[in-house]
Amino acid sequence: MSAVLEIENLSVRSGETLLVSNLDLTIGENARVGLIGESGSGKSLTALAATGLLPPGLTATGSVVLDGTEVIGARDADLVPLRGSAVATVFQEPLTALDPLMRMGSQIYQPVLRRRRRAGEPAARADIEAEVRRLLERVALPDPDRIANAYPFEVSGGQRQRVAIAMALACHPKLLIADEPTTALDVTTQAEVLDLMAGLVREEGMALLFIGHDLPVVARIVDDVTVMRRGEVVERGPVGTVLARPEHDYTRTLVAAADAFDRALGAAR
Amino acid sequence: MTAVAATEPRRMRASLTLSVGIVLVGLHVVVALLTLVWTPYDPAGMAGGRLEGPSLAHWAGTDRLGRDLFTQIMIGSRIALTVGAGAVGIGALIGVTLGILAAFATRFLDDVLAAAFDILIAFPTLLLAMLVVAATDSASLFSAILALGLAISAIVGRLTRILAKRVLEMDYITAARTAGTSWAGIVFIHLLPNIWPTLLVNFALQFGLAVIAEASLSYLGLGAPPPNASWGRLLQEAQGTVYTAPFGAIAPGLALVTLVIGMNMLADGLRDIGDPTRRRSR
Numbered sequence A: 001m002s003a004v005l006e007i008e009n010l011s012v013r014s015g016e017t018l019l020v021s022n023l024d025l026t027i028g029e030n031a032r033v034g035l036i037g038e039s040g041s042g043k044s045l046t047a048l049a050a051t052g053l054l055p056p057g058l059t060a061t062g063s064v065v066l067d068g069t070e071v072i073g074a075r076d077a078d079l080v081p082l083r084g085s086a087v088a089t090v091f092q093e094p095l096t097a098l099d100p101l102m103r104m105g106s107q108i109y110q111p112v113l114r115r116r117r118r119a120g121e122p123a124a125r126a127d128i129e130a131e132v133r134r135l136l137e138r139v140a141l142p143d144p145d146r147i148a149n150a151y152p153f154e155v156s157g158g159q160r161q162r163v164a165i166a167m168a169l170a171c172h173p174k175l176l177i178a179d180e181p182t183t184a185l186d187v188t189t190q191a192e193v194l195d196l197m198a199g200l201v202r203e204e205g206m207a208l209l210f211i212g213h214d215l216p217v218v219a220r221i222v223d224d225v226t227v228m229r230r231g232e233v234v235e236r237g238p239v240g241t242v243l244a245r246p247e248h249d250y251t252r253t254l255v256a257a258a259d260a261f262d263r264a265l266g267a268a269r
Numbered sequence B: 001m002t003a004v005a006a007t008e009p010r011r012m013r014a015s016l017t018l019s020v021g022i023v024l025v026g027l028h029v030v031v032a033l034l035t036l037v038w039t040p041y042d043p044a045g046m047a048g049g050r051l052e053g054p055s056l057a058h059w060a061g062t063d064r065l066g067r068d069l070f071t072q073i074m075i076g077s078r079i080a081l082t083v084g085a086g087a088v089g090i091g092a093l094i095g096v097t098l099g100i101l102a103a104f105a106t107r108f109l110d111d112v113l114a115a116a117f118d119i120l121i122a123f124p125t126l127l128l129a130m131l132v133v134a135a136t137d138s139a140s141l142f143s144a145i146l147a148l149g150l151a152i153s154a155i156v157g158r159l160t161r162i163l164a165k166r167v168l169e170m171d172y173i174t175a176a177r178t179a180g181t182s183w184a185g186i187v188f189i190h191l192l193p194n195i196w197p198t199l200l201v202n203f204a205l206q207f208g209l210a211v212i213a214e215a216s217l218s219y220l221g222l223g224a225p226p227p228n229a230s231w232g233r234l235l236q237e238a239q240g241t242v243y244t245a246p247f248g249a250i251a252p253g254l255a256l257v258t259l260v261i262g263m264n265m266l267a268d269g270l271r272d273i274g275d276p277t278r279r280r281s282r
């Protein structure tokens, strides 16, 4: 089985400061991998490095092979066609991840149009609009026509995140990167969006890199998990094993915190 | 319920602003076009006595040489609109292009462009105008427009650079890029629409400033040569007789103020239309 994303020995630096060090991470086709760690441990930077979109001033060394193409050192123009077809991303804060001045239907329209043009499929307005509507239904949005005509500030956070997921789906990526997609949502909405994503990833045959800092949330949607701390991988393995027998102290505190949280919830019930 | 009640007056105010702006600017445009084919009197010829006050025959009175002032103010509209549109047009074209380039550029090019904007902004417009006159070998309306356009391009460039950088940091830009949007797509689909409302208001401001600045340039002989009566020239000519014939200064002043205010209201109204969060709210 070939890998969609193969990261070897990735280091990200800001000047002399090492933000991610010697990270290895491989995601095979249809694999669902979690990346967890506390705030500032380098999860988002790893995801950005994977798509060649590190903020200016940060440099990456090592090797990132995305769908057969080396990303590090590549010209941006060579990566543009790769993005979207190989990978698409859903971000933490759906309000800032959508263009505030653009109707949400148009925001999904763009990636559909681009994908169809690249694939040489029919790209007539009516075809694309029909697909936008299907995508909105696919992410279980009620009243797709109203949502398509609305601006991001006019709908709820959960609905915005569904639109962001629809935008990512519109690309038909081989790998979906979700960077804490549910952190900004309340607990009920969080569960709904997670279940939606889990279902979509399975049905569309996408691989998933799910980033989070909440072990139970991540465990719900992935098979394997990599634990990061201060820019380094401290532990990795199947979710069940890591949860049941955490080897690293830091993972143990994560599991303990999650257990304590569960107990607190249980006591409250 | 309350949200709707709160936005209704705001929306009405926005459309009122826009309407007044359209009327004021539209009036000047109509007058300017009219002067191409007709003026009440020959702008260069004696039309009555010297320094007459306003009358039915001479709505704004006459100047020191007995020429009809209203005719000159009408022609002044044409010159003001030409200067404003020309200077802002040049400034916007150069400024927006370089500003966006700077926002996308490597650190080095960005620093160079930022420094160039700052230097040009610090550079006195007067000196710039003299250089342009020297370079084009004649003081004309065109040299004034070019000098003002260059000065405006630096201001617009700096503003565009800052606005564009802020937008380029937003998640939706990264999201669009991870989804495979090209640079051109980022600029035209996301960046320009998001910085446009702020730029537009700035253009209106620069338009007003350019019209006023042209007045000082033509006073110094760096703008439109006589007999082209720009409002600035009329104001300067009326200076010596402001106590005996105050209307000679009041009339072109009023014309200037109505155009500048109209431009600003037009821009405010357009911005409100372009911004969905101001336009409507549910």
Ligand SMILES: Nc1ncnc2c1ncn2[C@@H]1O[C@H](COP(=O)(O)OP(=O)(O)OP(=O)(O)O)[C@@H](O)[C@H]1O
Residues within 6 Å of the ligand: A014, A019, A037, A038, A039, A040, A041, A042, A043, A044, A045, A046, A055, A057, A058, A213
């Ligand atoms: N543009 C940047 N320049 C310099 N340092 C940065 C930059 N972006 C992030 N960092 C630093 O890199 C480290 C890792 O950041 P990153 O965003 O990857 O963390 P994270 O694991 O995603 O955290 P969170 O859970 O809060 O999102 C942090 O210490 C952060 O301060």
Ligand SMILES: [Mg+2]
Residues within 6 Å of the ligand: A043, A044, A045, A179
């Ligand atoms: Mg992060």
